[in-house]
Amino acid sequence: MRSFFTSESVTEGHPDKVCDQVSDAILDAILEQDKQGRVACEALVSRGIIYVAGEITTSCYIEIPKVVRELVRKIGYDDPATGFDYQSCGVVSAVQPQSPDIARGVDIGGAGDQGLMFGFACRETRELMPLPIMLSHKLVMRLSEVRKKGILKYLRPDGKSQVTVEYDAGGRVRRIDTIIIGAHHTHNVKTKDLRRDIKSLVIDKIVPSRLVDKHTKIFINATGRFEVGGPVADTGVTGRKIMVDTYGGYARHGGGCFSGKDPSKVDRSASYMARYIAKNIVAAGLADKCEVQLAYCIGVAEPVSVNVNTFGTAQVAEEKISNAVREVFPLTPRGIIKELNLLRPIYTKTASYGHFGRNDKDFYWERTDRKDLLRKKVR
Secondary structure, three states, X not given: OOEEEEEEEEOOOOHXXXXXXXXXXXXXXXXXXXXXXXXXXXXXXXXXXXXXXXXXXXXXXXXXXXXXXXXXXXXXXXXXXXXXXXXXXXXXXXXXXXXXXXXXXXXXXXXXXXXXXXXXXXXXXXXXXXHHHHHHHHHHHHXXXXXXXXXXXXXXXXXXXXXXXXXXXXXXXXXXXXXXXXXXXXXXXXXXXXXXXXXXXHHHHHOOHHHOOOOOEEEEOOOOOOXXXXXXXOOEEOOOOHHHHOOOOOOOOOOOOOOOEOOOOHHHHHHHHHHHHHHHHHHOOOOOEEEEEEEEOEOXXXXXXXXXXXXXXXXXXXXXXHHHHHHHOOOOHHHHHHHOOOOOOOOHHHHOOOOOOOOOOOOHHHOOOOHHHHHHHHO
16 A cells, blocks of 8 residues: 655745744844843734734843844845835834743743653654655755845745655655645746746756656646745744644644744753654664654653654664663753753754754754664663
């Protein structure tokens, strides 16, 4: 029996991703001056305006409108013809301090909220990530690259991708079934020219030819036109692309988003630790596929539960792996923050093209430096 799985990704100019980056740009600006700042920041963007709201407690001052406008400029919304640009858009700020009831538990090292977080790794790609989400990310990254380098001058910042992978009865990748690209563009490009360019300069550069056959379906701007895009066409909100941020729906998700949250919030920090654990388990050869769940109570440092699921692919008993995880990895919020060096202004770049599977020196959770110790512990 065959099976199919689909994941999507979006460019940095997608309205929801604009909001994720706004939230994390504000977090980064605070961490540059105050490593102990508490940030829970969200944004909403629509035609001509960006709203910023949340709870922020910090000893420093940042000029929120300046941070927001600079980010919007870098994304590429610098032309009034798009209907949204960094110079003319309004920025409204409604920020208040963090609740003292939350701070009371966090100050002593407890979790900033209750919740459950998942991490995942598998052998489908060299990044130890599922293939559908990795290809989707790489397609929109390439779409942005040809725009920013001026290779395709008619492209604008918004865009989406979607990839459907066919698996065989053993769960192994067989072929690519469907590729979808939505590319935001100016009015003066013909659809046939855009489709030709995107096929040759984006899809053919990213998707392995061995996985494409005569039955692979490719849709590029399937309605014919994508002239109206970005915040003019679609309202964006922080945290609405959590599947894009993680594993493309291939693994479970606890429900909490990452962007705009300082690492005392376990929604973010524990999700990074769960990925770190799962990736090291797979890299150590202890399993071909691994999902790790961590769960916390607000104000309590240690997780209330740790679960390791290898989907029947473990080379040793899962109980041994779980016991080794508790010995090898720090699981309190303070321990996670120290281990992954999370009090750094690194978060804006996490907010587009996924938090996982990225080859970036600042993403400590992508290291596999604990695999040897894990192997030693289970033996």
